[in-house]
Amino acid sequence: MCGPFWAAKRRHLDLDKAVSQPAPASLRVLAIGNEDRVKVMLHRGGYGNASIIGTNDVWDGHVLHEHAPWDIVAIAYRPDDGRDVALCRALRGGGVETAIVVSNIFSSRTKVIDVLNAGGDDCIADAMPDGELRARLAALLRRYARHQDARAIHST
Numbered sequence: 041m042c043g044p045f046w047a048a049k050r051r052h053l054d055l056d057k058a059v060s061q062p063a064p065a066s067l068r069v070l071a072i073g074n075e076d077r078v079k080v081m082l083h084r085g086g087y088g089n090a091s092i093i094g095t096n097d098v099w100d101g102h103v104l105h106e107h108a109p110w111d112i113v114a115i116a117y118r119p120d121d122g123r124d125v126a127l128c129r130a131l132r133g134g135g136v137e138t139a140i141v142v143s144n145i146f147s148s149r150t151k152v153i154d155v156l157n158a159g160g161d162d163c164i165a166d167a168m169p170d171g172e173l174r175a176r177l178a179a180l181l182r183r184y185a186r187h188q189d190a191r192a193i194h195s196t
Contacts, residue, residue: 067091067181068109070138072127073116077166081114081143084170085177111181115160116143125158132159139184141177 067090071078075094082090113131117123124142131140140160144151147165155163161183162176 068111069093070110070113071095071116072113073124074143075116077116077143078114081116081164081166081173082177085173087177110138111184112177113138113140114143115140118145124160125154128155128158128160139180141180 067082067087069078069082069087069090069092071092071094073096075092078094079092082088082092113136115124115127117127124144128140128142131138142155142160142163143166144163145166147155147163152163161180164173164176168176
């Protein structure tokens, strides 16, 4: 156990919360499935100011993705029906390079593995602590920002 000094230092530094960069003002999110769950996830993750377009239809989601520059595709279906995994696979198979995050009520290890193997970038449980959620979303956005920067350099 840590002594009182380190406990106080931990509280002062707020080490239980993730250190992340400020949320971009123009974050664009395509929510497929339960849009309200995606809004809650983004709000808890520090991205409550995101611009969100939602659809329940998988095909509409695929079409919408082709016509707009999204920062994140967020998929939120029931965890037991498999549509989220199938949609990840279809989007990646169709050449979609945008970050894909799947939100589930409960993410078992098997579910996370299925989502990642299907091309999703992260699988986030609704019960995930806010600090971890913020850190995961910030990491996802950093990774894709670097990816876009590299593509821009190579295309010139």
